[in-house]
Amino acid sequence: MRYTIREVSEKTNISAYVLRFYEKEGLLPHIHRSEGGIRYYTDEDMDLLGLISCLKKTGMQLREIKTFVELSEQGPETLRERCNILRQQQDNVRKQMAELQKSYEKVSHKLAYFSRLLSEYEGTGNP
Amino acid sequence: MRYTIREVSEKTNISAYVLRFYEKEGLLPHIHRSEGGIRYYTDEDMDLLGLISCLKKTGMQLREIKTFVELSEQGPETLRERCNILRQQQDNVRKQMAELQKSYEKVSHKLAYFSRLLSEYEGTGNP
DNA sequence: ACAAGACTTAGAGCTAACTTTAAGTCAATC
DNA sequence: GATTGACTTAAAGTTAGCTCTAAGTCTTGT
Numbered sequence: 001m002r003y004t005i006r007e008v009s010e011k012t013n014i015s016a017y018v019l020r021f022y023e024k025e026g027l028l029p030h031i032h033r034s035e036g037g038i039r040y041y042t043d044e045d046m047d048l049l050g051l052i053s054c055l056k057k058t059g060m061q062l063r064e065i066k067t068f069v070e071l072s073e074q075g076p077e078t079l080r081e082r083c084n085i086l087r088q089q090q091d092n093v094r095k096q097m098a099e100l101q102k103s104y105e106k107v108s109h110k111l112a113y114f115s116r117l118l119s120e121y122e123g124t125g126n127p
Numbered sequence: 128m129r130y131t132i133r134e135v136s137e138k139t140n141i142s143a144y145v146l147r148f149y150e151k152e153g154l155l156p157h158i159h160r161s162e163g164g165i166r167y168y169t170d171e172d173m174d175l176l177g178l179i180s181c182l183k184k185t186g187m188q189l190r191e192i193k194t195f196v197e198l199s200e201q202g203p204e205t206l207r208e209r210c211n212i213l214r215q216q217q218d219n220v221r222k223q224m225a226e227l228q229k230s231y232e233k234v235s236h237k238l239a240y241f242s243r244l245l246s247e248y249e250g251t252g253n254p
Numbered sequence: 255a256c257a258a259g260a261c262t263t264a265g266a267g268c269t270a271a272c273t274t275t276a277a278g279t280c281a282a283t284c
Numbered sequence: 285g286a287t288t289g290a291c292t293t294a295a296a297g298t299t300a301g302c303t304c305t306a307a308g309t310c311t312t313g314t
Contacts, residue, residue, distance in 0.1 A: 018301085036310050038310075062300075086241065090238060101224070107182075132291080188271095259312090271299090
């Protein structure tokens with residue numbers, strides 16, 4: 001399948017601006033063009049894009065993602081290094097989940113406290 | 128207890144620059160000063176700072192945090208609204224945790240795939 | 255074949271959240 | 285009491301990641 005930039009944009013919720021920007025920055029290498037120079041994206045590109053947004057969502061910076069993509073370009077001799085990067089990222093995500101859990105508890109705790117204050121306040125005849 | 132900006136910075140891992148910046152932006156109102164104009168922070172300030180970083184960590188923007196702080200300034204008649212904001216944020220955090228979980232699975236899946244490729248590659252006599 | 259509208263490029267502009275600078279004031283030690 | 289170093293201010297600078305503009309090219313429907 002071939003997709004236009006618009007189709008990709010709609011499927012992925014990444015704006016066409018950003019798709020071009022990612023390409024310019026080296027995150028999406030070898031995007032094919034029609035004879036008139038119009039981009040078209042393959043399923044492989046879509047797949048990479050999926051990984052990119054996943055890495056981005058988990059806090060990896062574009063420049064690190066670029067490094068990862070460049071390793072991918074170099075073929076199987078970089079597989080070990082790519083695994084290491086993914087393992088590192090897996091670890092990061094675990095830490096983020098723990099952090100988020102702590103924050104959740106803090107917000108909940110504060111909310112419980114305010115709720116109590118609120119019911120007390122309302123109980124005094126101040127609606 | 129009274130803390131200098133340096134002590135607060137060390138305790139919270141928020142730089143003195145940022146503490147002053149937050150104050151300027153209205154996130155930390157009523158910071159006391161010594162006669163010479165030097166800031167000192169109270170335990171109450173520390174508490175607010177804890178809530179601020181928690182809200183920030185969970186993706187709330189400074190301008191929204193400022194709104195929350197301003198409501199706090201207005202006394203108990205804004206308690207209900209503050210509870211609503213916290214409940215909303217609690218919800219946001221739940222969504223973030225679900226998202227993060229999905230990303231974790233995606234990274235793990237990709238890693239498993241690459242690991243398999245790697246062991247195959249190494250099995251062929253390419254160390 | 256031609257108008258409308260999507261696409262192309264390079265590069266400028268924007269936003270959030272810091273981060274630093276410059277010029278000066280204050281506090282603690284020698 | 286002088287020096288050192290942390291503090292003060294307003295304002296400029298930085299970074300990441302977009303987001304848009306301008307000027308031009310291509311594609312598609314009538």
